[in-house]
Amino acid sequence: MPDSDNVSLLRLREFLPYRLSVLSNTISTRIAALYDREFGLSIWQWRVMAVVGDRPGISATEIGQLTAMDKVAVSRAIAAMIQMGYLERKTSETDGRRSQLFLTPAGRDVYELIVPIALAEEQKLSGALTEDEQQELERLMGKLADAASPDRELW
Amino acid sequence: MPDSDNVSLLRLREFLPYRLSVLSNTISTRIAALYDREFGLSIWQWRVMAVVGDRPGISATEIGQLTAMDKVAVSRAIAAMIQMGYLERKTSETDGRRSQLFLTPAGRDVYELIVPIALAEEQKLSGALTEDEQQELERLMGKLADAASPDRELW
DNA sequence: GTCAATTAGTTACATATGAAACTAATAGTA
DNA sequence: TACTATTAGTTTCATATGTAACTAATTGAC
Structure with missing residues (x-):
């Protein structure tokens, strides 16, 4: 049996989970470098700053839910x-x-500086797509997220 | 100035880089758990197994290029x-x-077991999309990858 | 041939991360 | 009230990861 006689064709680079991972890492790495360089903040x-800025008084647990971070990561970031x-942290009365x-x-100063930069960045990225394409991407990602959601027992 | 008077609206959960990251992590985590459980392999x-199976005789550096892994990660996986x-490793003559x-x-035994499982998994995932949608997703991801590519100096 | 520069790959170190154990407070139940 | 179970958040510990320094081999210039 020759080496090329594979069970069935699998080309890693055409493999959706792989492509998503590479794309996401490429983007995250660049953004992380920018935030770190400009503000000394990790992703x-x-x-955390983004959600606290949007919802002052939020708790650590809620931050975790909103950001898909685990509680240890939230605790450390805070x-x-x-x-x-x-x-600033206050204990709930x-x-x-x-x-x-x-x-x-x-x-808040940093927040107000960083928000427009973050939005501009996203714009540069999603600006590569038309409005319609952006909406379509949203929709497709939503379907995938749904299919991959931990609640579903696919696998 | 009220708290809600934000510079401009930023909702993390609608932020493309964030959504991509969460989606990719969700999928990767599930797949990692499966490979680990079934075969004791990390992602x-x-x-590495996928590319060596496809291209016997490949070098570590080439594996890194094909898989978007850095050379330390490749070295450790090998x-x-x-x-x-x-x-098995042979030194080039x-x-x-x-x-x-x-x-x-x-x-090779493991490879031949794992390839169909990986493909079936991808199928379960991308099976949430129609053929047309899959192609469209490919296309959109390609545009994003291009826009985010490290060569481009956008940011 | 000899020596500096480059390349393949590994190792060492410092940091990041996640699971599990832990502390402190609250809620529920008798 | 007292006692158990649950929840919020932190700390500990073991592992994963990336950067930089390293070794070994090759290439190129002279």
């Missing part, structure tokens, strides 16, 4: 950003386990 | 798979720095 820290002086998070004035 | 090891008895990699019979 995780930036995600700790680092408090250290940096960008975040109604539930002593729960923390409520707010941007400090310095944090 | 990186599986990628070492582990030699240890497992799935890969024309270039003593270069190694040539081959699946052992045991490696």
Whole structure:
């Protein structure tokens, strides 16, 4: 049996999970480098900032739900950003386990600088697609996300 | 100035780089769990197996190019798979720095088991899309990959 | 041939990450 | 009230990862 007689053809580079992973990593790496260079923030820290900026008083657990980060990553990002002086934590008055998070004035300054940059970046990326294509991509990604969702027992 | 008076609207969950990252991680995590459970292989090891199976005699550097893995990751995956008895390394006769990699019979057995499973999995995933949608997704991802490619100086 | 520059691949080190154990607070139940 | 179960968040520990330094072989210039 010759080497080329493969069970059935699998070309890694045409393999959807692989392509998605490479594309996502390429984009994430570039964005991470930008945020780090400009603001000294990791992607995780930036995600936390994005949701706290949008929803002041949010808790760590809620941040995790909104950002698809696990609680350890959230905890570490929060700790680092408090250290940096960008975040402030208050203990909830109604539930002593729960923390409520707010941007400090310095944090809000960074937030207001970084949001337009993030949006401009996304624009440069998705600007490679027409409006229709962007919507179609959204739709297709939604279908894939649904199919791959951990709730579904496909595999 | 009210909290909601954001510079401009940024909703993380609608942010393309974020959505891509979450989708890709969801899929990768599930596949990694499957390969690990069934064959004790990491995603990186599986990628190496996929290209060596397809191109016996390939070198580590070439594997890196084909799989978008960095050379350290390739080196480690190869070492582990030699240890497992799935890969064999010969030094190139024309270039003593270069190694040539081959699946052992045991490696080929695993390869022949895993390829159809990988393809079936992809099928379950991309089966959520019609043929036309799959092609469209390919096309859109290609445009994004092009726009995000490290050669381009967008950012 | 000899020596600097390049290339293939590995190793060492420092950091990132995730699972599981842990602490502290709350909720539920008797 | 007291006692157990649950939840929020942190810490610990073991592993994964990337950068940079390294070794070994080859190439190219002289």
